[in-house]
Amino acid sequence: MHDWLIVGAGFAGSVLAERLATQRNETVLVIDKRDHIGGNAYDYHDAAGVLVHRYGPHIFHTNAAVVVEYLSRFTDWRPYEHRVLAQVDGQLVPIPINLDTVNRLYGLDLDPQGMEAFLAERREPVEEIKTSEDVVVSTVGRDLYEKFFQGYTRKQWGLDPSQLSRIVTARIPTRTNRDDRYFTDQFQQMPSDGYSAMFRRMLDHPNIHVELGTTWNETRDRPKARRLIFTGPIDEYFGHCYGHLPYRSLRFEHETRDLEWAQPVGVINFPQTEDYTRVTEYKHLTGQTHPKTSLTYEYPSPTGDPYYPIPREENQELYRKYRTAASRLDDVWFLGRLGTYQYLNMDQVVGQALATFDRINATRTPTAAARAAE
Incomplete structure (x- = not known):
């Protein structure tokens, strides 16, 4: 029996696992249905040896010094301004x-x-x-x-x-000058060894046990912890009792080309033509030197893994029903993009997880209002 079960090994789950293990000396079981840690930020070297992001480009940028300070414990950085x-x-x-x-x-x-x-x-x-x-x-x-x-x-x-x-x-600005950076945050850098290496360091603690290829439904009937942090879809936790929250998914096509560069910038959008929305060339992001290059084509889809909560008022009304139900639970905490049904950048998820830990740490018997992470 662990002190905590955390569903999801992405940013939200990994940050809280690390904090609970190192700051409270509590035992944590982290499960994820995928075969890897890191959630959607997972990166790996493909067959050609090019470092790519399996789930599309993840560009780190933030104005939150506390987030930079925290993540810098687990990674060095390389400057990168996204265009x-x-x-x-x-x-x-x-x-x-x-x-x-x-x-x-x-x-x-x-x-x-x-x-x-x-x-x-x-x-x-x-x-x-x-x-x-x-x-x-x-x-x-x-x-x-x-x-x-x-x-x-x-x-x-x-x-x-x-x-x-x-x-x-x-979220998208319009500029009357020649600033062609996609973001203007004070901190715009990428993990020097990639995201997966950062997550491995974050979860490398004797109090943390990780089980991959394990779903919430497989685990919920076999209690393994006293308290639960859930970063999956909140409607899934409640068995969709009020109905399914709508999400938008993506399908990715990866390819490697036998040339050094294929694009002048990391990402090209296609608002008028093609079935895909954008194409990413990862070496721009990672700074890797390699004679070949790898790209990802993104095709939005109504089915598949949930990536984006669909921002419509009727969907928020449905989410509020689940949030109310969540606030009544003892020792269950919801957070992350799927757990709080909102579009969050990576730094926002880290900030949310750190704030959630502060609330958990403030009391051994959290109030219902504090448990429903906002």
């Missing part, structure tokens, strides 16, 4: 939209003030911004919305932007 191009109207142009994007697409020579005037002429007033479409057309107008966002969103989510919460496109 993305989009294939639009037969050209590769920067995304997020910036000054160069507009000048190239429209054959203009605008300066920042000219671009602001250009956008101001095209913005559509929206009385109340509710949807992803509202966000974009009120910022850059209808033409850029259709070129960059409408088709990409339909592929990614299987829904029109007018059917999705504003949070989907509110």
